[in-house]
Amino acid sequence: MDAIAARIPAPAAVPQSYVTVAGLRRALGDCVLAASFMLAMLPAGREINFTLAGVANAVWLTGAAIMAVMSFARFAPRSVSVNLRTLAASGGMLILPCLMRPIAPSTGALATAGLLFELLGIVITQVARVYMGRSFGILPANRGIVSKGPFRWIRHPIYFGWLILSIGYAMSFVSERNVLLIAATLPFMVCRINQEEAHLSADPDYRRYISMVPYRLLPGVV
Template sequence: MEAIALRISAPVVVVARPHVTTAGLRHALGDCLLAAMFLLATLPAARELSFSLAGAANLVWLTGAAIMAVMSFARFAPRTSTVNLRTLAASGGMLILPCFMRPTNLSIGALATTGLIFELFAVALTQVARVYMGRSFGILPANRGIVTKGPFRWVRHPIYFGWLILSIGYAMSYPNERNIMLIAATLPFMVWRIDEEEAHLSADPEYRRYMDRVRYRFWPGLV
């Protein structure tokens, strides 16, 4: 009888290699740079913490900047984005200028109390808005999905408004010439940044419908 040989092949194990792309690396680098910027903003506040009303305002600023840094690592990659000198300048000016404020010339009385209230309101507003945004948080103009719930039902840019109010509250707690000038310089960059973002998002019909429903950028009935 002729012998029959059976050949049994060993199973082939295919190991998937991580898929690294230029876009992915660019997104990761952007996350790191953004987080580093917000962490640098906490350094002056961390050196000036104290058990006082102004010290509490400093702690609120530190907390808000630290949360922004952490959130920088939890973002969706955008569907589309606009990265050019205009968007980099507008975004950088809006975010970086307030980070140069310094905790000197402590305010007292009603001004200090109002500054702290502004900061607490701003942190609460921005964090609630971020909960509704989820991982759609971003800095440069990009489409990560249109968010229309929570604070976004009343205004189109609650996080930018919160960042502005947080900065104003900090300047009220530490009313020196440097801080006031930085707030004044931040405003045109913020308006420019919003214009760039809305120009980008307007390519999406869903966002155009959203703009028709929600007319105001910062505060219902005013701006």
């Protein structure tokens, strides 16, 4: 019996899967990020038709939908800064533009310019997303340093594209509410950029990157 037992292979180990607190926290973060982008798609007044205003709505919704989907394809960060200040800055920068409403559509040159701004914002944002790959995030974190594509000219092309897209939507639907929301977004964006760069400055690779790319949002300006 011992000889027979020796010839019988031992059963293969069954791989075990574990649900970790870190994994749950990351999944929750992905869901919250996706939900925040989907906020831009909720207002019922954003109708899609073949007018300039309708196309402007379609561009805005497309950009928000892409960013929501890509929220689920991210690397886990090497380090992340989570506190009330980073949550407030990230939330304000992202959510305030989503509170704009399509009231009183623009006409003529302003409507055309608004649509062009939106398209430019979509292109800049998504090209930067392609180069960033799965390193995308909202809270200040280190998911690796990206220095190719639009990151060769400015350090925060996704924020720049988001700002251009938001300004374009405000141009397409000019109202006091929309203009005030864009103005209120700027200080949150500046604060968010400062937080991210303070966090990443601990990485010598990022310090070298800053020395090569001096501009944050607009080449040759700032």
